[in-house]
Amino acid sequence: MVGNLQGDTRDKTDCETQFWLWRGYRISYQTRGDRTDRDLPAAILIHGFGASLGHWRKNMEALAEVSRVFAIDLIGFGAADKPTPGQEIDYTFETWGTQIVDFCREVVGSAAILVGNSIGAIVAMQAAVLAPELASKVIAIDCSLRLLQEQKQLGLPWYKRLAAKAAQQILGNRAIAQLFFDQVRKPSAVRKILSQAYARSDAVTDELVDMLIEPARDPGAMDVFMAFVRYSQGPTPEELLANLPCQATLLWGEQDPWEPIALGRELAKYDCVKEFIAIADAGHCPQDEAPEMVNPILVRQIQSLK
Template sequence: MTIDTLPPSTPAKIHSVWTWQGFPICYQAQGEAGPAVVLIHGFGASSGHWRKNLPVLATTCRVFAIDLIGFGGSAKPTPGPLEPGQKIEYTFATWGQQIADFCREVVGGPAFLVGNSIGCIAAMQAAVDAPDVALGVALINCSLRLLHDRRRAEQPWLQQVGTPLLQRLLKIRWVGQTFFHQIARSETVRKILLQAYARPDAVTDELVNLLMTPALEDGAADVFLAFTGYSQGPLPEDLLAELACPVVILWGAQDPWEPIALGRRLADFPCVQRFIPLAGVGHCPQDEAPELVNPVLQDWIADQGKLER
């Protein structure tokens, strides 16, 4: 595994590429001193979703934002059993291993892992599988995985029946590809964001382009379809029960996808130090309300350092 820089048009000290399992993985890095922090995006997003957090956190930390394999500028290989440089399985075990290896090979040691949405599950998976890489985990609107097979009995009858049928239908390649290309349009992405964000002014052209650009790359549809059919793997409570490091949870109270009432239950686990509701904010508080999120993360990371002394 090697580290290379992008072409000269991109500032080498901020945007870089790391080779993992034979695939190029993009990441950003800022900050010269302090504890290490790794920022992990949600489904369909990228390291750019942390653009409002990186420079602020970098004033006191060494901060890295990674594109999980399959997303952003990272490789989007064909789904399947691992063949380095050719195929990979899009599971939390894969992403957890990617994050753990990134900490060891790029960061150079343990880090605070900060995730949003499914990035929270990936962060916790890394911390459970490789406790040596995690100083702590911050969860921002953690995915509750409501479409998981083990959640099905809790869902309305129509959803219990309809979800697996839709998943099977999308596995038909031409159907799945058509469905993806209907979604991967600027106007559709904007509508989805306006549902997820409580503050409409945060849904900018920059944000739409940030999400749209990777979606137009070869392999993006296959990644999307592979994940929409993935109803297995860990639930957040499975991982929280095993975590050995401290956890803080932030939750946008207006999240339409991950209800805060359900999210509050995650605060019952012994590893969780605080559950912080964010009023008037939706599914991606780090982007929608960075002025609320950044100080919480900075204070929490500083507090962990004091506890270690």
């Protein structure tokens, strides 16, 4: 066994944070729905960069009506442990994909629908490629296009490529990275970033800001941030979609400023992508901005596998 459960219960609607021991590290997760009812499909919800399982708080109850739902913190984020990059663990999509695969085997106990937002969508696809038998379907919400990945940087104008490399090198200096991180985790800075990413200003609440700031205060959070900012390797979404062993559905906020929907639509050309759904009046995180629109779509996607 790679991991085991700590403080685990089998309550039908357990909303308390539980911990699973993976490779000696505590991984936080929450679950909804009857985990003992194997007639229900399972769904694993995977957050994006800098976020946590709480980013699915507006979705879990609705999905629990038709599935066993699990929201998980990727190692390095949320309430999960944050081991030292490079020394204890490498923060890569292969690491996170393997975490999801092992979680599927050891906690979920069956194949699952993998739902991811932003880099969480890349993690979902990586997990599906690593263990095809455990991925029933992938639902990618505003999938990270990985525009700063090494291969994609080659297609940028020289000045943008140079600027990206320079920024990564500057943030590789620990002192500078600490100063930068201290600024971006301030409530005012987090609110400003969210206001840029979200199309709906009323969705940028104090609850959301606090939810993102709290894990950033943990020891090791800055090192995880720095490691990911400098991470330009790993797969592109195009590479993963070309090898995806299951069907995929793409959801995209029409007003996403970080991952433009026009570029997102290009991913729909892959054979595994069976549906591309635009979410009106939503930005980068439509599951949080517009749950009243996203939840019925996710429910239909889950029910389509029955």
